[in-house]
Amino acid sequence: MTAPPTTNGSRVEMPSGGEALLEARHVVQEFELRNFGGGRGGVVHAVSDVSLEVRAGETLGLVGETGSGKSTLARTLLQAPRPKSGEVLFRGVDLVKLRGRKLLEARRHLQMVFQDPFGSLDPKWRVSEIVEEPLVAYGVGRRAERRRRVDELLDLVGLDPRRFGSRRPRELSGGQCQRVAIARALTLNPALIICDEAVSSLDVLIQAQVLNLFEQLRRELGLSYLFIAHDLALVKQVSDRVAVMYLGKLCEVGPAESIYREPLHPYTVALLASIPRPDPAVRRPQAADAIKGEPPSPIDPPSGCRFRTRCPRAEERCAIEEPPLRPLRPDHLVACHFPLSQAGDRASVAAGPRGALPDQPSEGSGPTP
Amino acid sequence: MSAEQPTLATLGGSPSSTSKLDRRGASPEGVPLLEVQDLHVRFHREGGQVLAVNGLSYRISAGTTLAIIGESGSGKTVSARAVMGLLPETATVAGSIRFEGQELVGLPEEELRRRRGSDVAMIFQDPSRSLNPTMRVGVQVAEAIRAHLPLGRREARERAIELLRMVRLPSPERRYLQYPHQLSGGMRQRVMIAIALACYPKLLIADEPTTALDVTTQAQIMELLLELQGQLAMGLILISHDLGLAASYADEVIVMYAGQVVERAPTRELFAHVRMPYTRALLDAVPRLERPAHSLLPIVEGQPPDLSRLPIGCPFAPRCPRADDACRQAPPLEEHEPGHWWACWHPHRDDGGER
Numbered sequence: 217m218t219a220p221p222t223t224n225g226s227r228v229e230m231p232s233g234g235e236a237l238l239e240a241r242h243v244v245q246e247f248e249l250r251n252f253g254g255g256r257g258g259v260v261h262a263v264s265d266v267s268l269e270v271r272a273g274e275t276l277g278l279v280g281e282t283g284s285g286k287s288t289l290a291r292t293l294l295q296a297p298r299p300k301s302g303e304v305l306f307r308g309v310d311l312v313k314l315r316g317r318k319l320l321e322a323r324r325h326l327q328m329v330f331q332d333p334f335g336s337l338d339p340k341w342r343v344s345e346i347v348e349e350p351l352v353a354y355g356v357g358r359r360a361e362r363r364r365r366v367d368e369l370l371d372l373v374g375l376d377p378r379r380f381g382s383r384r385p386r387e388l389s390g391g392q393c394q395r396v397a398i399a400r401a402l403t404l405n406p407a408l409i410i411c412d413e414a415v416s417s418l419d420v421l422i423q424a425q426v427l428n429l430f431e432q433l434r435r436e437l438g439l440s441y442l443f444i445a446h447d448l449a450l451v452k453q454v455s456d457r458v459a460v461m462y463l464g465k466l467c468e469v470g471p472a473e474s475i476y477r478e479p480l481h482p483y484t485v486a487l488l489a490s491i492p493r494p495d496p497a498v499r500r501p502q503a504a505d506a507i508k509g510e511p512p513s514p515i516d517p518p519s520g521c522r523f524r525t526r527c528p529r530a531e532e533r534c535a536i537e538e539p540p541l542r543p544l545r546p547d548h549l550v551a552c553h554f555p556l557s558q559a560g561d562r563a564s565v566a567a568g569p570r571g572a573l574p575d576q577p578s579e580g581s582g583p584t585p
Numbered sequence: 586m587s588a589e590q591p592t593l594a595t596l597g598g599s600p601s602s603t604s605k606l607d608r609r610g611a612s613p614e615g616v617p618l619l620e621v622q623d624l625h626v627r628f629h630r631e632g633g634q635v636l637a638v639n640g641l642s643y644r645i646s647a648g649t650t651l652a653i654i655g656e657s658g659s660g661k662t663v664s665a666r667a668v669m670g671l672l673p674e675t676a677t678v679a680g681s682i683r684f685e686g687q688e689l690v691g692l693p694e695e696e697l698r699r700r701r702g703s704d705v706a707m708i709f710q711d712p713s714r715s716l717n718p719t720m721r722v723g724v725q726v727a728e729a730i731r732a733h734l735p736l737g738r739r740e741a742r743e744r745a746i747e748l749l750r751m752v753r754l755p756s757p758e759r760r761y762l763q764y765p766h767q768l769s770g771g772m773r774q775r776v777m778i779a780i781a782l783a784c785y786p787k788l789l790i791a792d793e794p795t796t797a798l799d800v801t802t803q804a805q806i807m808e809l810l811l812e813l814q815g816q817l818a819m820g821l822i823l824i825s826h827d828l829g830l831a832a833s834y835a836d837e838v839i840v841m842y843a844g845q846v847v848e849r850a851p852t853r854e855l856f857a858h859v860r861m862p863y864t865r866a867l868l869d870a871v872p873r874l875e876r877p878a879h880s881l882l883p884i885v886e887g888q889p890p891d892l893s894r895l896p897i898g899c900p901f902a903p904r905c906p907r908a909d910d911a912c913r914q915a916p917p918l919e920e921h922e923p924g925h926w927w928a929c930w931h932p933h934r935d936d937g938g939e940r
Contacts, residue, residue, distance in 0.1 A: 275878070281799035282770070389888055390657075419656035419826065424870035424882040431881055446799065450872040454879070476874050490800040492807075492829035494871050496853045500833035501804040509755075510769045510802075 234271035236305070237440050238293060238326070238408055241267050243302035245285070245292045249515065258515045262288040263299070264464040267541070270408060275434065275441040277455030277472065279448050279487070283511055285464040286444050290410050293442075294326055295319060324354060327401035331413035333393030337385040343370070343396050344381040350403040369399040372436075373429060391422035398429065402437070410442045415450070427454060448487050452476050457547075460484050463522040464514055466541055470548030480550040480557070483507070483523050521553070529554045616686045617644040618820045619668065619705075619788055624680035626663050626672065626844075635892045637663040639844040640680075642918075645837075647787060650814065650821040652835035652852070654828060654867070658889055660844035661824045665790045669707050670697040684788070703733045706781035710793035712773035716765040722776045723749065723761025729783040748779040752809060771802035775809070782813065788820040795830070807834055828871055832856050840864045843890050843900035846918055850925040858925070860932035863901045899929070907931040 243266045249257035263285045270276045280286040292299045295311050304311045306322055314322055330336040337346055344366050351362045367377040373395040385393055394414065401409055411430070415423045431454070433439055445451050451458055452472050459469040460481065468481040479485045486507045492500060507526040512518055518525050524534040533553050541551040626638035638660040645651045655661040666672050668682055670689065682689040684704060689697065709715050717725060726745035730736060736744070742761070749757035752775040765773055774794065781789060791810060795803035811834060814821045823835055831838045831852065838855045840848040840863065848861040859865045869883040887904040890896055896903055902912035911930040918928040 281801065391888065420828075420867055420870045421656065421885055422888070423872075424884045425886070427872075428881050428884055431879055434879070447872065448800070449874050452874050452878075453872045453876050456878055472878050486801060488874070490804045491874070492803075492827065492833035494828040494832045494856065494868055494873075496832045496856050498832075501807075507801050510771060 234274060236269040237272045237307065238442070239267075239269040239303075239305040240289070240293060241303040241305065243267070243289070243292055243304065244300045245288050245297075246300050260514050261464050261517055262514060263292060264517075265302075266461075266464075266466055268459055268466065268469060270440055270442050271457075272407075273438060273440055274456040275443055275454055277451035277458040278442060278444045278461060279446065279451045279458060280461035281446055281511065283463065283514060284461040285514070286461050287412050289461070290328070290412050290442065290444055293410070294323060294328065320354075324350075324404040325407045326410065327404070327406040327408070328410045328412060329394070329397050329401050329414040331416050333390050333397055333417070334385060336397055337393060339385050341384065342381065343375070343383050343385075343388070344377070346385075346396060347399045347403060350400065354404060356404070365403070366399075369402055370396075372402065372433070373399045374425075375399070389422070390418055391426060394418065394426055395429065398426075398433075402433070405437075406439070408440045408442065410444070412444045413446070414443075416445060416447070430454065447491075449491055460487070463511060463517055465522055466549075466551060467523065468548075468550045468552075469541070470545070470550075474545065474548050478545075478556075480544055480548065480555040481523075481552050482527050482529050482554075482556065485556060521551070617683075618647045618685060619822075620644040620681075620683045621664070621668065622681040622683075624664060624667060624682065625678070626660070626667050627677045627679075628673075629675050629677070630893070633893045636895055637676075637844055637892060638667065639895070641841070641844070641846060643839055643846070643849070645788070645820045645822060647820050648814070648818045649836045650811070650823055650834060652823045652825060652831035652838045653841060654825060654831050654838060655841035656826060656867075656889060658843075658892060659841040661841050662792055663844075664841075665707065665792055665822065665824055669701055669705060669790065670694070671701075671707070699733075703784040704786055705788045705790065706784075706786040707790040707792060708774070708777045708781045708794050710796050712770065712777045712797070713765060715777055716773060718765050720764070721762050722765055722768065722773075723757075723763075726761075726776065726779050726783060729780040733784040744783075745779070748782060749776070751782070751813070752776070752779045754779070769802075770798050771806065774798060774802075774806055778806075778809065778813070782817070785817060786819060788822070789814070790822045790824065792824045793826070794823070796825070796827075810834075828868060840867070843895060844892065845900060846926070846928065847901065848925075848927045848929075849918070854922075854925050858922075858935055860921070860925070860927045861901075861929045862905050862907050862931070862933065865933055866904075 243263055245263035247260040247262060249260060251257040266289060278286050291297070293304050295304070298312055306326065309322065311319065311322055347366045347369055348362050351357060351365060356362065357365065370377040370380060375392065375395050380392070388396065415426050418426060430441065434441065443451060443454050455472045457470060458472045458475045460467045460483065462483050467483050468475060468479065475484060476488070479488060490501045509526050512525055520536055520538050521530070521534040524530040527534070531554065537553070539551045539553045541549045543549050544555060621644070622642050624638055624641040628635040628637055641660065641664050643651065653661045663672070667678050672678065678690055680690065684700065689700070716722065723742065723745050726748055727741040730741045730744050746757045746761055749760060754760050754772055754775045760768065768776065794810065795806050798806060807830070810821065813819070823830065825831060835852050838850065838852050839846050840861065842863050848855065848864045859868060866885045885904045885906070890900055890903065898913040898915050899905070899908070902908040905912070916928045916930045918926050920926045
């Protein structure tokens with residue numbers, strides 16, 4: 217039921233050609249907007265032709281800012297809702313084509329943990345009922361067996377079943393709620409857990425506890441993760457590979473170390489430069505290192521490269537021709553006409569257009585460069 | 586920025602003539618802008634008291650940035666609201682809060698309100714909840730100006746547009762007429778900053794000002810805050826859970842736990858020589874780009890104490906790897922090294938051992 221346990225040691229060597237557990241192929245997700253009165257109000261291009269894979273036994277980090285489409289992509293992978301087009305292969309089977317019972321059966325191997333630990337648990341239920349519910353829904357085992365399994369799971373996530381089993385969510389702290397959500401996600405022995413900002417609302421010490429729990433479960437159960445967050449430092453720390461998303465498209469996908477040491481896409485460079493380090497000796501992030509303006513609307517994304525309206529390296533070609541996601545280094549792909557290839561390149565982008573900040577920063581809307 | 590200078594001067598000039606409390610230029614040398622001493626805040630609830638702030642002391646001078654760092658429930662926000670006089674009636678405030686030497690604790694609501702906004706202003710984490718969704722953003726800025734200055738509508742409007750330009754809201758004349766939902770999160774926070782600056786405050790309290798924003802927007806907003814602080818010679822209190830923000834932007838850092846200060850030092854000193862085990866634990870738990878994938882984080886177990894049942898002695902002792910019998914007595918916050926204060930019986934040495 218679980219993925220091949222390649223995860224015994226403390227450090228896992230992920231072969232770059234590991235077997236794909238979950239694979240998105242050219243996935244498109246769009247939402248139609250309605251104006252008052254029911255008229256058509258445009259289309260939100262939330263996910264536009266995204267292809268990526270989560271390999272067996274690995275953690276793939278997916279990082280992006282508000283509106284990048286990362287959460288929509290996660291839900292689309294689970295067919296909630298189904299994509300407008302494209303394929304989602306789980307162990308080689310296209311979930312988009314599955315219906316009813318067959319989809320349910322496949323989906324039990326894919327579980328999700330959300331950001332808001334209180335909002336994702338029914339406040340009226342007891343902890344043991346919350347964790348047991350998926351077993352009931354899938355008709356697994358008899359009552360006594362299910363209860364034993366619930367106790368086992370609560371133990372596994374570090375909650376004493378006797379103390380916590382009969383509590384309700386409001387009697388728990390944020391970290392404890394998140395542990396319950398994780399126990400619930402583990403109930404059906406999933407192969408993959410999708411964590412959507414699963415630790416983002418927790419205080420840093422509690423966040424560390426939950427991150428360690430994820431790591432311990434990965435080692436013990438051979439789990440794979442799709443770990444979604446806006447915080448690149450967090451994502452980098454837990455992931456074997458990292459995918460960077462901007463306005464519905466992937467900018468860069470590659471091994472976490474490689475993305476951090478030698479980022480190829482100007483957006484990744486800007487993200488890295490924007491993180492304030494807990495060390496006053498490191499130069500603090502400057503607005504100029506980051507990127508100018510605000511992200512454009514996904515209703516009317518820029519032509520060509522979607523990042524070009526805020527990109528320090530953009531040229532005419534970027535408005536005309538969309539850059540394809542192509543490999544530049546082993547297992548490291550980038551979608552950019554002018555990727556950073558040399559160390560000097562990176563330094564110049566990080567330094568940015570210093571000095572004069574424009575009086576009116578670019579609004580970054582509309583397709584005009 | 587030269588175009589804004591005259592506006593800033595008039596904005597700064599007018600409130601001094603209208604506010605009775607204003608002692609700008611009159612305060613003697615050496616009096617800090619804000620001095621908080623032994624501040625206690627308690628909330629009365631059914632079945633007991635919540636001890637939210639327990640003996641907080643700090644001072645901040647004009648033109649400097651003080652970061653107050655702590656987790657949820659550490660008392661960082663409650664203490665800031667006490668300074669603003671924004672606590673609910675269930676709260677009891679004891680101790681002293683002096684602004685330019687004048688005591689604020691016990692001041693009548695009327696006078697406190699006059700201080701708020703003209704001398705001390707605050708911005709909050711979630712700009713969309715602090716703005717009125719049914720009012721044009723420019724009008725909200727203009728109202729904030731007119732609440733403190735005797736100006737006509739048109740004058741207030743002009744000043745509001747100047748302020749919106751000052752916080753670098755793109756095309757301020759057009760944005761003036763828009764509603765909050767038409768702006769991005771970053772733009773809304775710029776509007777909130779414009780409202781806070783409407784009367785040229787001497788002290789700005791920013792409570793998690795960038796927590797709801799994306800990291801690239803965060804860099805823009807922090808840069809803006811620091812630049813405005815320099816221009817207006819404001820004191821800035823930055824309340825955050827993010828040690829990275831404190832390290833990058835503050836002159837001095839206070840670390841709070843369970844309503845108390847556990848460590849306090851100039852920023853460089855603090856991060857170079859962490860003494861208090863709680864500060865150490867916080868720093869160790871921050872996700873870092875340098876750490877290899879799948880490494881376990883050094884963690885402390887347990888949770889912060891229940892503020893209605895604080896443990897006797899050091900509040901961090903139940904979770905502290907260094908705690909022993911000595912910790913049953915509360916360690917005092919003392920200046921053990923020049924400028925570096927901590928409250929701990931077993932502080933770290935630079936080599937990681939115990940001092």
